Amino acid sequence: MEKNTTDYMVKVLEELLNIPSPSGFTKAATEWVRALVTELGFESEYLAKGGLLVKVPGRNPELTIGVSAHLDTLGAMVRSINSNGTLRFIPVGGIPMQTLESEHCRIHTRSGKVYTGTFLCNSMTVHVYDDARTLERVPKNMHIRIDERVKTKEDVQALGINTGDYISYGPDFMFTESGFIKSRFLDDKASVAILLTMLAQMKEEGKQPEYNLNLLVTNMEEVGFGCNYIPSEIREFIAVDMGAIGDDLNGNEYSVSICACDGGGPYDYEITGRLQEAAKAAGVEYVVDVFSNYSSDATTAMRGGNNVRIGLLGPGIHASHGMERTHISAMEGTLKTLQQYLQIA
Numbered sequence: 439m440e441k442n443t444t445d446y447m448v449k450v451l452e453e454l455l456n457i458p459s460p461s462g463f464t465k466a467a468t469e470w471v472r473a474l475v476t477e478l479g480f481e482s483e484y485l486a487k488g489g490l491l492v493k494v495p496g497r498n499p500e501l502t503i504g505v506s507a508h509l510d511t512l513g514a515m516v517r518s519i520n521s522n523g524t525l526r527f528i529p530v531g532g533i534p535m536q537t538l539e540s541e542h543c544r545i546h547t548r549s550g551k552v553y554t555g556t557f558l559c560n561s562m563t564v565h566v567y568d569d570a571r572t573l574e575r576v577p578k579n580m581h582i583r584i585d586e587r588v589k590t591k592e593d594v595q596a597l598g599i600n601t602g603d604y605i606s607y608g609p610d611f612m613f614t615e616s617g618f619i620k621s622r623f624l625d626d627k628a629s630v631a632i633l634l635t636m637l638a639q640m641k642e643e644g645k646q647p648e649y650n651l652n653l654l655v656t657n658m659e660e661v662g663f664g665c666n667y668i669p670s671e672i673r674e675f676i677a678v679d680m681g682a683i684g685d686d687l688n689g690n691e692y693s694v695s696i697c698a699c700d701g702g703g704p705y706d707y708e709i710t711g712r713l714q715e716a717a718k719a720a721g722v723e724y725v726v727d728v729f730s731n732y733s734s735d736a737t738t739a740m741r742g743g744n745n746v747r748i749g750l751l752g753p754g755i756h757a758s759h760g761m762e763r764t765h766i767s768a769m770e771g772t773l774k775t776l777q778q779y780l781q782i783a
Contacts, residue, residue, distance in 0.1 A: 444766055446638060447773070448613050450474070451631035455621055458544065458606035460513020460530045464488060464657040467509050471655055474634060478641045487658065491669065494640070494651040501649040503780065504672035504746070506735040507629035507679065508659035511622070512759060514538075514557075514605035516545065517577075519595065523588035524581040525555070527605055531660035535575040537760040543582060543607040547598045554585045557607070610761070617766045618691070624755050624762040629678040630655060632753075632773050640782060648781035656735050665735035666742030674709060675746040676779070677736035678772065680755035680762075681727065688725035689754040691764050694771040697750040700729045702737035709749035716779035717751075722771035725754070751775060 459467035468490050475482045475492050482492045512531040519525060525545070529535075538557040545553045560579050561567035573579050582605065588594050611621040619628070633653055640646060652672055656664035659679075668675060681695020689695045696713045697705055710726070717724035736748035753768030 443635060443639070443773070444770065447631050447635040447769060448619070448766070450634050451619070451628060452611050452613070454509065454627050454630060455609040455611050455623055458513070458546070459509055459511050459657070460604055460606055461510040461658050461661045462530070463513065463546065463604040463606070464510050468655065468657060471509065471630065471634070475637065478637050480637055480641075485667070487667070489657045490655040492637070492653040492655070494637070494647060494653065496647045496649040496651060498649050501673060502652055502669070502671040503647070503649050504652045504654060504668055504675040505633065505776070505780075506654040506656055506665055506675070506677050507633050508626045508656040508664050508735060509630050510657045510660050510664070511627070512660060513607070514543070516599065516601050516603045516605065518601055519591045519599070520581060521591050523590055523594050524583055525594070525599070526577070527580070527582055528577060532759060534759055535577065535580065538607070539575060539580070541607045543605050545582070545584065545599055546604045546606065548600070548603065549598045551598055553597060553599065555582045558583055618763055619766060620761065620763045622761060624764055625680040625758050626659065626678075626752075628680070628755070628764060628769055629752055629772070632678060632769055632776070636773060636776060636782070645782050651780060654735070659735050659738070662733065663738050665739040668739050668742075668744050668746065672744070672746055675736055675739050675744070675748050676709070677734040677748070677750045678776065679734045679750060679752045680758055681725075681752050682729050682732060682758055683754055683756045687727050689727050690725070691754050691756050692723060692767045693754050694722055694724040694751055694768060694775050695754045696724055696726050697732075698726050698728055700732040700734065700737060700750070702733050702741065705736065705749050706747040709747055713749055713751050713775065713779060717771070717775045720771070720774040720778040722774050723767070724771065724775065
């Protein structure tokens with residue numbers, strides 16, 4: 439597996455990225471993950487909120503460590519139908535509106551039909567509107583143009599499109615010869631791919647972690663409550679999520695990012711230190727950072743009143759919530775750090 443680790447991880451990532459999964463609309467993606475987990479020979483179960491729990495026995499059952507990654511992404515939802523047959527929408531998750539303009543999208547109806555469309559500014563052309571360049575890009579000043587012959591609200595309703603329907607947009611995935619991965623939604627499907635690759639290696643090499651391991655693949659992190667519930671046996675909880683890059687931060691696209699504190703407060707001091715030691719022992723490049731405009735599954739686990747100590751690591755990802763980019767070395771380094779921390783042998 440070792441020589442094929444990169445190929446496997448990238449293949450899993452690309453396939454998962456191409457399954458639409460805005461927060462709350464993740465059933466297809468979760469089912470895909472569960473099918474792969476089952477194929478690898480691990481037991482799993484759905485959580486009531488829609489996430490997935492995978493239980494991996496350890497050599498020592500005295501402790502259970504939880505590790506999470508989230509497969510929900512940014513997206514949108516139909517707010518209302520305009521009289522001219524276009525759609526108003528609300529964002530699902532923290533999307534910078536300027537990254538949506540001119541994006542192709544899909545509208546997912548309750549009946550299962552899917553229609554294509556485009557996110558546009560209401561002043562959509564410089565040849566007509568004086569404020570086409572200056573109108574603020576916020577939802578009230580934007581709409582979705584549907585790729586159907588519709589002229590009225592009634593035309594749209596006849597298609598089966600209604601308020602509350604989900605809207606997704608594509609990842610535009612690319613893996614370059616220089617090792618860069620460019621795509622939307624690397625936050626946090628890159629981390630899910632890392633966890634699945636870890637399971638695949640354990641299966642192929644007949645290895646297991648030192649302690650019982652609960653892997654949680656969550657589905658509501660982008661809207662702020664991914665892991666407010668976790669199984670009660672978990673005492674240490676590690677979120678695997680993207681490392682932010684920019685301003686005075688230390689992170690970059692080649693390194694593992696270890697978070698000491700985010701917008702919800704500090705992560706556990708001892709666990710943060712042990713993650714650093716694990717990265718050193720694994721021989722990977724890492725940085726420690728503080729993310730002020732950030733939260734994670736671990737943050738919500740603490741806010742949910744769970745009796746756990748928390749930590750966070752993940753690959754450094756550039757331009758988060760837009761056209762994101764990381765390097766395969768950051769994903770490989772995160773995998774090796776996790777394996778070292780969990781004492782997989």
